[in-house]
Amino acid sequence: MTQYWLMKSEPEEYGWHDLVRDGEGTWDGVRNAQASNNLKAMREGDLALFYHSRTGLEAVGIMRVSQTAFADPKDDSGRWVAVKVKPVEPLRRAVSLQVMKAQDALAGMAMLRQTRLSVAPIAPDEWAHILMLAGNAPASTA
Structure with missing residues (x-):
C-alpha cells in the first residue's frame, strides 16, 4: 500500500525545477530525528509532495520514492x-x-501541527484533498 509524504526543500537550495532537470534526486541533509525516522519509513514507490519552504511556502509537485533509506552522503557521523x-x-x-x-x-496534517518538520506523513484522505485543490487527478499518480 502506497504511503504519502510531504517533503520540504528551499527552492534556492534544491527546487522542483532542479529535480525535474536531474530526473532523480537525493533527499539528504535532514537533521531532525523525527524527519529522519520518516525517511526511514519510506518504501520504494511511495508518493510525496515537493513543498517549497522559506520561499513560496507551497506544494508544487509530486515525486515518487525511487530508493529507500541509505546513509546520507553528506553526513560523516553515520547517524542520518x-x-x-x-x-x-x-x-x-x-x-x-x-x-x-x-x-x-x-487540520490534522502533521506538517501543519509541526511546522518545522521537513519530512512529514500525509494521510490518504489529506493527499486526495490536496490533489483536488491542485487540480490533479489522483489516478494520474497511481
Missing part, C-alpha cells in the same frame, strides 16, 4: 539517512500553506 526521489508530475496549481491551513479536511 537520505532517500532518492523521482519527479512524477507538477501540480497544476501550487497549493500554498495559507490554503492548506484554511482547509478543515487538512
Whole structure:
C-alpha cells in the first residue's frame, strides 16, 4: 500500500525545477530525528509532495520514492539517512500553506501541527484533498 509524504526543500537550495532537470534526486541533509525516522519509513514507490519552504511556502509537485533509506552522503557521523526521489508530475496549481491551513479536511496534517518538520506523513484522505485543490487527478499518480 502506497504511503504519502510531504517533503520540504528551499527552492534556492534544491527546487522542483532542479529535480525535474536531474530526473532523480537525493533527499539528504535532514537533521531532525523525527524527519529522519520518516525517511526511514519510506518504501520504494511511495508518493510525496515537493513543498517549497522559506520561499513560496507551497506544494508544487509530486515525486515518487525511487530508493529507500541509505546513509546520507553528506553526513560523516553515520547517524542520518537520505532517500532518492523521482519527479512524477507538477501540480497544476501550487497549493500554498495559507490554503492548506484554511482547509478543515487538512487540520490534522502533521506538517501543519509541526511546522518545522521537513519530512512529514500525509494521510490518504489529506493527499486526495490536496490533489483536488491542485487540480490533479489522483489516478494520474497511481
